[in-house]
Structures are given as structure tokens and as C-alpha cells.
Amino acid sequence: MSYLGSIFSGFKTLLTGLGITGKEIGGKSVTELYPHVEPELPEAFRSVIQLVRFEESGSHDCVACMQCVKICPSTCITIEGGKIEGIKGKRASEFEIDFALCSLCGLCIDTCPTDTLEWANIYDDAGQEREWVYDLLKPHEAFEEQYLTTRRAIEAKEAAEKAAKKAAVAKAKAEKAASEAASQEASPEKSDTTSEADS
């Protein structure tokens, strides 16, 4: 009996299995028809790396500090930069990443002091050559002139403001000194303490 019983119970488990797979027939497919349907990408999706275009300045903010070059485990970043006439600090003149070497770890993005590196949302990037170097400055080239003019304007404005401020401070100081000089004659002891504070 246990012989027949085991055959029967065995067949029953097989029929249960058929029932489970049979239920799926006519069900909804969970796959997408890939090239025809664009996948939804999460915000944090890591694909290739690009330079952020900041709204206020109209371009990236790479100061060629080489932090990302130093931390990159794959040594795939090449940056060159230098002084540009009319603006403060350095600015990148060449920024290339070899994505054939890059492992998309994101350490460069984390280490960037000006937060000017970010992930691009490209999911179907592919290459056929060993060299796979992206020029990250290329998308920003068109805005470079505009950036420099804005930047110069901003810096000129800042400088003017600073100069004005300085002048105002100097003026206030002079006025103060004048008023103090006027009051010095009235109370000589007090003026000693103020002159100490000034120095």
C-alpha cells in the first residue's frame, strides 16, 4: 500500500506544481520589451560622470583642485587647469575621464569640494573601442564665454562692492577718528583705552 501511496502522493505534488505554473498563463508579464520601452531610472542612478551646470553661473565650477584625480582608484581622470585672466582662482581647461577604466564607484563625486561632479542619467551608453575617453568640458564649451563674462561681472561687482565697503569703512573710521579727536580734548583718560583697542 505504501508503494501505491507514495506514487499517488508523488503525482499529487506534481499536479500541484502544474496548477501553480498553469495559473500564470494569461497573467501579466513582468518584463518589458526593452528597446521599445524606456526604463525608469532612479534619481541616484550611476552611469557616466558629468559636470554640473550651475544655474547662477551658467557653467560648471571645476577649480582643478585635483582632489578627484588623487582619490580615483582607477586613475582614469585627467585634469588640467590654470589661471584665467580676469577671474580669481584656477579653472579647468581640460577634464577627461576614460570610462573604459572607470568603475563608477563615485568617490570623485563624494570628494569634490565644489560639488561640480554628478551622475548622468544615461543607461544605454556603449563603446566599441578600447579608448573610451569623454571630454567632460565639451558640453560646457558653449557657455564658457558667457560664464567668464558673468564671472568677471560678478567679480568686478564684488570688487567694487568691496572697494565701496572699504571706502565706507575708511570713511567711518576717519569720521570716528575726527569725532574722537574732537572729544579727546574733553576726556584724555578715555582716549588711551580706545587707541589701544584700535591698535
Next chain:
Amino acid sequence: MPRTLLDIFGNPFIATGVGIGAVMTVLSINVLFCIWFERKVSAWIQRRLGPMEVGPQGTLQTVADMVKLLGKQLLTPAGIDKPLYHLAPLIIFAPVVASASLLPFSKSVALSDLNIGLILVFMFGGFAVVGIFMAGWGSNNKYALLGAMRSVAQNISYEVPLLLSALSVVLMVGAQGGGQIEIGDEVIQLNGLNLSHITLAQTSGLWFIVFQPIAAVIFFIAILAETNRAPFDLPEAESELIAGFHTEYSGMRFGLFFFGEYSNMFIGAMLATVLFLGGWDGPLLPGPVWFFFKSYLLIFVMMWVRWTFPRLRFDQLMAFCWAVLTPLAIVNILVTAFALKVVNG
């Protein structure tokens, strides 16, 4: 009785030519359909879409695949046994055409009507093993050889329950209505080995699956094993033996193996339809429609089974055949014989 091609054309050469043409056409269309259907059924079961690109719902995918196979280079591995290697696909392919021509799909017309049709179908079915072993031995590959060895042991073992379960149907036919049946004003002496007689015996009463459920299940399982379908696909178990006996075949040589496999499946399903599901018998619709509908229903079940179960191990497969299927089939045939004797006196 169905009219055969020989009755219609008179000339045996013309009849043979027309017959081969018709069978090849039907088999080719069947293979094209079955491969697409298999991929779709697996996709439905696995929550996927399946082929969608070529033609509506990917229906022409197999045609595209076939064109690709035809265009591929035929690689011949080194160290092969040339005659065996090259003949193997043909040995698998030819008997399929022969046995397909024996099956009665309609009441009025048949390709042939032989008194030993059932025996011939099994005989041609047995040929496939030779082809598989030739392929496995000839291709100078250990995986292919392992697959071929498994296949021979499996196919020969499973022929026992297959024949025994078919035999109980033969007994039933012989006993049906005292062995005679009236069609119109014609009285036919029923012959249990004649495939159209088996169908005729069911048209007058219930289908044999009602009287012989155990035999039907055994027959179906044995057909799965004979056609190397999962869960009995050990000769070509892809996770163990890569592709089994056809590992070293490429291009259209591989295509012929594929053709043979799906045609064997089709023939198995048609044979099961004739033996247990009443062949062309059915209300309203014409006979051939019923016949092919039932066959494809069985093919669908075969696919469903394939995409549900894991694969058996080789020794378990043999144990299942010799310790479960064969004893059950023998008991079944004894009980059938005894019951028929009691009922018919």
C-alpha cells in the same frame, strides 16, 4: 473506412509522391508553429513576453531562426566517424515522415490504411534511438557520448510501458461490440492494430481514456520519455551535458535534429489522440479539426509539464520506468483482459 491516397490516385508512385509532399508540408508547418508555441507557452508561464519582434506576437520568429540556421556554416569537428556523423540527422529525420503518414486524421481520407499501423508507428519510433546513438558515437565528444548512452537506455526502457499501455487499448478494440462495427450498410471486422479501426471503435462509444485512465497516463509519460521531453530530457540535459548528443552539430544539421524532435512530439501527441482521445471523433466540427485540436492540446500539456518540473536523475529515471510504470502497465493489462473476459463472456 477512410479512402487512402492509393484509392484516390490509383497509381502507387503518384500516391507516394503526393503523400510525402503532404506529410512534409504538415510537419514543417507543425515544427514552425510548435517552436513558436513552446517559446510563447514558456513565456506565459514564466511571466515573460516571449518572442515579439518578427511578425505579430513574434509568430514569424521561427521562420527567421530557420533562415539563420540555413545560412550558418556547417562546422565539422575533427576526429569524427564520418559516415555515422553525417547520416545521424537523416536517420532521425526519415522515420518521422514515415510514421506521420500512418496516422488517420480523418474519417474519409487517409494517407494510408494498414492493418499493422500501430506496430509500424512503434517500429519507426524505435529508429530514432539508432540515429541518436550514431550522433553521439560519431561526433567524438564525451558529452555527446554520455547523452547518447543515456538516450539508448532510456528509450529502450520506456518502450516497454509504452507498448504495454497501448496493448490494453488493442484489447479493448478487439472486444468492442463483439469485434464488429456497422458503418452505414457496411460491417467491419475490427482489427486492434489498425489505427483507423481503433478510432472507429471509439466513435461508437466512449473514448478509451474513460475505460483506461491508468494506461492513458502511463502512455503519456512514456511518450514524454520517448521524445526526450522534460522532465525526461536527460540525453540533452543542458545543465549537465551541454546539448547531449547534438552538441557537435551546427547549422541545418542541428536544425534537422530539432525538426525530428518536434515532429516526434507531434507524432506522439497524434498517436495518443488516436489511442485514447477518440481521434477525429467530435461533434459539429469536421474530423481533422478535432484531430489536430486534440493533438495540440496534448502538445500544450507536454510543454506545460516541461516548464514546471525539474529533471530526474538517470538512475531515478530507470527506477521510475521499471519499478513504477512497467508493473502498473502489466497489472493494468491483466485487469483489462480479465474484465473483458468477464463482460463479454
Next chain:
Amino acid sequence: MNPHPAPALERAHDDETYYLNMGPQHPSMHGVLRLLLRLRGELILECDPVIGYAHRAHEKMAENRSWIQFLPNTSRIDYLSGMIYNLGYCQAVEKMASIEVPVRAQAIRVIVSELNRIQSHLLWFGTFLLDIGGITPFLYCFDDREKILSILERVTGSRLTYSYGRFGGVSQDIDDVFIEQTRSFLTRMRKQAPMYHQLVHENVIFRKRCEGVGVISREVAHDYGITGPTLRAIGVDYDVRRAEPYSGYEQYDFEIPTRTGGDCLARFEVRIEEMEQSCRIIEQALDALPDGPVKPAKFIKKLKPPAGEFYFAVESARGHFGMHMVSDGGDVPSKIKLRTPSFSLLSSMSEVLEGTMVADTIAILGSVDVVLPEIDR
């Protein structure tokens, strides 16, 4: 002829037996493994695993880059539990350099690690079934696994090689959507469990293929240093999360499932129960998720741990993953030795596979769950 014959090949042939090279190009070999088998018919007389096809010199790379630059490598040692390896490395370095980790970051680490563990077990479940011929459960598992990958992709930006850990925390905070998605995944996983049980575990063919197959004895496990689910299937309840708790695992209430059989079925059952235990841990961690920062205010990029030797271990999806680190006080490690669980598992195979059939080889290899890149490193 093979220019580098493995030892067994040099032995004399006889007429009864033959050699079969299984892999490295074989559709169901896990990764690029080559098994050199001496067979009589289908019976395995000898088995010699040949490894090294995916060697990438991770340990050597560690000696040529700073502590933080080795971080992306850790996810790639074992690509299936990359999160656990990545965070394990972070924890080891933090302990070495005495860096405080905020409590919220610790809880997040536990959550993502356990999600990663479920993901790894689901993939194992699918490929194991695929190895023994069941194709459909594989795709059902991938459907569930996809949910975890999407959840982790949302927060880490990647699906396999996460690089999520940072010294002193994690790279990004989780949000409410993440919590909601994780909770709905847990519900889904628990709803799916009975289906898997009926479709696979109860299936008579599956049981026949697994029961009593590939029994690993206590002695073999002890000799080769087998850990993880395979060890727990022998009846030893060793789990690093319980034995040497890290990242706050001591706060969570979970069981260590064990079986005594030591066969494929026992390993299967242990892993299935582990997934449920991981679900429990995630649930508790989500319920008691503390507020606060997830990483130090200033990104730690240069680090000089005190000179000395240091060992730290975490429980990966496959077992005890240990890191033996040597520091000379500089910002570049002197040596990092990785002790990976699959290496021990595969080493034992030459004993376990002896006397089994070819079909069992695949089932046993599938059930112990080896990841080849992790062995070759």
C-alpha cells in the same frame, strides 16, 4: 594538449575510465570553474577542481592603493553579496582606525545587508533549480529579486556593485519611499513563500534529486573550514552575526536555522529559512530606525590606521568572510588577506563529489552555492 595539465591528468589511463573536463566553458558551471573528472560511465571516481580563470589580483591591488581606494574592489570580490563585502570592509577599517559610526548608518547597513542576503539567496535558489532542470522557478525568483535590486538601485544607484559604504557611514540616506518599498517587498516575499514551497520543496522530483545527495560530514566541514548555510545544514549553529555581532546585530531578535542532514535538501531548507529570518531582521531594523546623520560631516578620504595586524569578519550570504589587514601606519595597506567562504566550499568538493553521478555534481555544486570570482579574487 593542455600546456598546464592538472595533477590528475598525469596519472595513467586505463580502459575502464575516462577523463571529462567539465568547464570552464560549460553552460551550467558556476562562473568559470573547471572540474576535471575521472569517470566510469557516469560515476565519478575522482574530481579535481581547477580554479583561477577569474583571477583579478584583488589582494595585490589592495597593496597599491589607499584604504579608501580599495573600497570599489570589495563589491566586486563576490558580486552577489557585494553590499555585505563592501560594508564589511568599511566596518573593518572603521574598527581599525577607531571611527565612530552613527546609529542610523548602522541600522541602514543592517537593512541593506539583509536585503542583499535575500537577493543572493534568491539567485542561488533560482540557479540551483536551473541546475537540476527546473527553469520556471528560476524566473519567478528573478522576478522577486528584481524588486530588491530596484530598491537598492534607488538608494545606491547601482544594481550589483554597490560601493555604498563610506568610512564612518553610508554614501546616501534612505527615505520614506525606500522604507515603504522594503516593507511591501517583505509582504510580497512572505506571500510568495508558500508558492515556492509547493512548487519546489514539495515536488517529488526535486526531493528525489536532493534527499541524501552530496552529504558533507562534520569531519569534512571541520577539515576544510566550511562555514555559512552549508555548515548550518550539518547542524552547527555558527553564524558571525551571532558569534561576533557587528553593526548592532546583537539588538535584533533572529534565529539561526539549522538542519542535521548535511545533504542538498538540508542546505536548501536552511537557506529558505534564512530568507525569512532576514525579513525579520529588516522589519525590526525598520521599526526601530533611529534619526540622525548617516555619515561623518567631513568626507574621510585620507586615513592612517595605527600600525599593526587586525582581523575582522562578517557573515556573507555564503559564510564567514574575513579580512586580515596589516597596516604600517601609512595610508596604503601593507597587506589585506581575504578569507572567502566559497574557497573552502569548493576545496571540499574533491572529497564530496567522489562516488556521485555526473548529474549529482551539478546539483551539489549548485546547492553549496559557490561564486567563482570570490574564490579566484
